[in-house]
Amino acid sequence: YDILSDGPNGIPLKYGKVGETVYHKWTCVSELTDVYCMRVHSCTVYDGQGGPPVTVLDVNGCSVDGVILQNLDYIDDLTAGKPAQVFKFADKAGLYFNCQIELTIKDKQFGCSNATAPSSYNDQNAYTRLIKRNIKAATLQNHSRPIAVADFDLPERGLIVFGLEDGNEEGLAKIRTTRMLLTLSHKTERQKPALQQEQPIGTDLFFPLFEIAFSIVNLSKPKFRRDDNEVLEEQKQTNKSTK
DSSP states (O other): OEEESSSTTSOBOSEEETTOEEEEEEEOOOSSSSSEEEEEEEEEEEOSSSOOOEEEEOTTSOBSOTTTOOOOEEEETTEEEEEEEOOOOTTOOEEEEEEEEEEEEOBTTTBOTTOOOOTTOSOHHHHHHHHHHHHHHHHHHHTOOOOEEEEEEOOOEEEEEEOGGGOSHHHHHHHHHHHHHHHHHHHHHHHGGGTTTSOOTTHHHHHHHHHHHHHHHHHTSOSOOOOHHHHHHHHHHHHHHHO
16 A cells, blocks of 8 residues: 555655545555455554544445545456545544455456446446446355455555645754654653763763753852851951940
8 A cells, every 4th residue: 555646657656745646545465466455445544643533434445534535446357546636634643544355256257346447438337337246146046145355454555644834944954853853852762861970962962061051050149158156156246346
């Protein structure tokens, strides 16, 4: 499974922008030809930060929300894809897609139920319904069902999404700086248990500045502070002299 730029022959993406068109592509590679049918189903998308997943394809491989992702086009028996526009969750930069793929034995007479209509057929949906009816009829006649070979989860694919306000150079620079600071903060958090044994990374930059600031503060204070008892004793001596 890949998220590509510029259609089915594009390059895999790691970053996207809200409203940008990308291409979702699923492919199975088999050494055998005309043996298997592939069906993509149970696709969800989530933010990667604990938010609830949103279903985009149901267990039958049908689109749940056409705005996010429409019904897939099956280019051949083992390849499916669909263009879609990039979106993002509120206040979240990550999109993570997770899908399942089912492989079944290809029907020798009618082929795969999700086959793409030939150019002579005008309506893809009607063609799909026709193929499904034919396969169902053959199934009833033979008292058998399509044989499922495998049904497995695919590795998820993630996309870091920039909002519309991040399109200028200043916004992109802000994002890069924020990501760098978050990365450094994450590394520091992971090293906290070892603080007692070894010096944490970055202290050679921090402590000299701290020592300079400490020295400046000390210079602004009197070098000697008179004790309160000394002040009282001096006042007593002064009073005696006056008397």
